[in-house]
Amino acid sequence: MRVWRWILLLVIVAALAAFGWHWVAADPGYVLLRLRGWRVETTVVAAVLILLLAWALLTVLWRLLRWPFGAFSRRHRRLSQQRMGEGLVALVEGRHGDAERDLNRASRLHSLHGPALLAAAEAASRRGEHGRALEALNQASQSAPQAARVLRARVLRRDGxxxxxxxxxxxxxxxxxxxxxxxxxxxxxxxxxxxxxxxxxxxxxxxxxxxxxxxxxxxxxxxxxxxxxNAAADGAALNTLWSQLPKAQRRVPAVIDAYARRAAGFGLILPAMDEVESALRREWSPLLIETYGTLGGDDIEARLRRAESWYDGHPNDAVLLLTLGRMCVRLKLWGKAQQHLQRSLALAPSAGAWEALGDTFAGQGEAEQAQRCYRNALAIGRGDALTPLAQRAQTGQLDTQPIAIEERDVHGVPRLRE
The missing domain is CATH 1.25.40 (Serine Threonine Protein Phosphatase 5, Tetratricopeptide repeat)
Structure with missing residues (x-):
């Protein structure tokens, strides 16, 4: 489409040139110039061409005269642009001292003054030189006041x-x-x-x-x-706040977790459990599974049965196994608790699982094994080596291997494993 436009434009220009030539040829005009005895006669077309050539010649001569004087400014501009590029690269690479030096030098060029000082202030702030960053921002505010104000706020926030x-x-x-x-x-x-x-x-x-x-x-x-x-003063304020939040915000797992724990702290166990269970029905969330097991309340047996019903669909979820183990510990079901917790540790070792397993051994009167579990819980947090449990604590061989889950396609047909 663009080629046809150019062809059409060329045709129009050619037609105008042809008509214009015939118009000028019929009457080319007459120009007479007399100055101190000099007499010049020519046509209008020739006079226009002479003026254009004279203007072009004067322009070339003026630029030739200016070239030696502009060599320094061109070199300064080239070096400033080079230092600006090197400074930005150094800033990204984490060489903040080099970046600040190059960017301060680049700021001497007027066109780069504001951007270079802003970048130099960012480099100084990342080095922890907040005073130098604020000094650079004082100068940058003359060229880019709004950007300098935002960056100044960032520097102040980083400075505590x-x-x-x-x-x-x-x-x-x-x-x-x-x-x-x-x-x-x-x-x-x-x-x-x-x-x-x-x-x-x-x-x-x-x-x-x-x-x-x-x-x-x-x-x-x-x-x-x-x-x-977390800033809600009481249960009534918390419920009012929760009801005013948009539905999309009330479906974020981390937000539901915060609400459930805060509501439980105010004694609102049932609303907390309702929100967690509703969220788990919509979408599986390990975070909310752990929340489900840590909330208090007197209906622990019913919650355990409900959590056990989820096990068939998520047999390899270490957090669900940890939640089941914690509930069994609270109900003093030591055998089931030990089975769930050991399987959770086999799938994904965690400090919480070791701590709950320690509670299991402590409830059975095995203080030495409980202490080993508690030490392992601390060791995971510090990254230290774990202490193996004594074999006498094992009640038979527990299956701690991941369970294969049957996969089905969108039509419900089981998929064959390769």
Whole structure:
């Protein structure tokens, strides 16, 4: 399509040139120039061509005269651009001292002054030189005031001054004129300083901007919602807050976990269990399975039966086995608890499983074995070697191998294993 447009344009230009030539040839005009006895006669077309050639010649001569004087500025521009590139590469590579030096030199070029100083301030902040970063931002604010303000808030937050960072961005936040980076800094600074309301207010404009990817935004949203839930003063305030949250936010496993634990702390066991069970019916979550086993309440036997019904669909889930083991410990079903916990440890060793297994041995009066389990729980957290259990503690050979689960396609037909 573009080729046809060019052909059409050339045809039009050729037609105009042809008609114009005939028009000029019929009457080329007459120009007379007299100056101090000199007399020049020519046509209008020739006069125009002479003027164009004279203008081109003067332009070339002017540039030739300026070239020696502009050599220094061109070299300065080339070196500044080179230092800007090297400084940015050094910043990404983590050579923050080299980056700060190169970027400060690049800032001497007027066109690179603001961006280079902003990058130099970031390099200084990553080195921990927050004072130098703020000095660079004072200079950068003349060229890029809004970007310098956002970066200044980030430096203050890294320096352990989230309240000052929040106060710096609060006026623009109230006006709704912050950039996406500014809204992110408002959310993080408010979260660090305990201003949960302002942190939640920053989520909506940050989501609309689309500056953060789906995962980083979801992680930030979960952190703010968890902090909001943990800040609830009592059960009534917690339920009011939970009912006001959008449905999408009430389906995040980490948020449900925070609500369930907070509600259980206020004695609201049934609402907590309802939310956890509803979430598990929608989607399987190891985090909520662990929450399900740690919540208190008097209906532990019914919850154990419900959790055992999930075992057929998730026989290789170490967290589910840990949850079953903990429930059995609370019910003093030592044999079942030991079986579940040893299988959980075989699938995925964890400090919680070793601790629960220690409770199992302690409940049976085997203090030495319990101490070994507790030491192993601490050793996993420190990354130390584990202490094997005595063979006499084994009641028969337990099957700790993963169970093969039958896989089916979308039509429900079992798939053959290769």
């Amino acid at each position: 001054k989230p309240a000052e960072a929040l106060a710096l961005l609060a006026p623009e936040a109230d006006k709704g004129t912050l950039t996406p980076g500014g809204w992110r800094e408002v959310a993080l600074a408010a979260l660090a300083s305990g201003d949960i309301r302002r942190a939640r207010d920053a989520l909506d404009p940050l989501q609309k901007s689309g500056a953060l990817g789906s995962r980083p935004y979801a992680a930030l949203e979960a952190r703010i919602l968890i902090a909001t839930i």
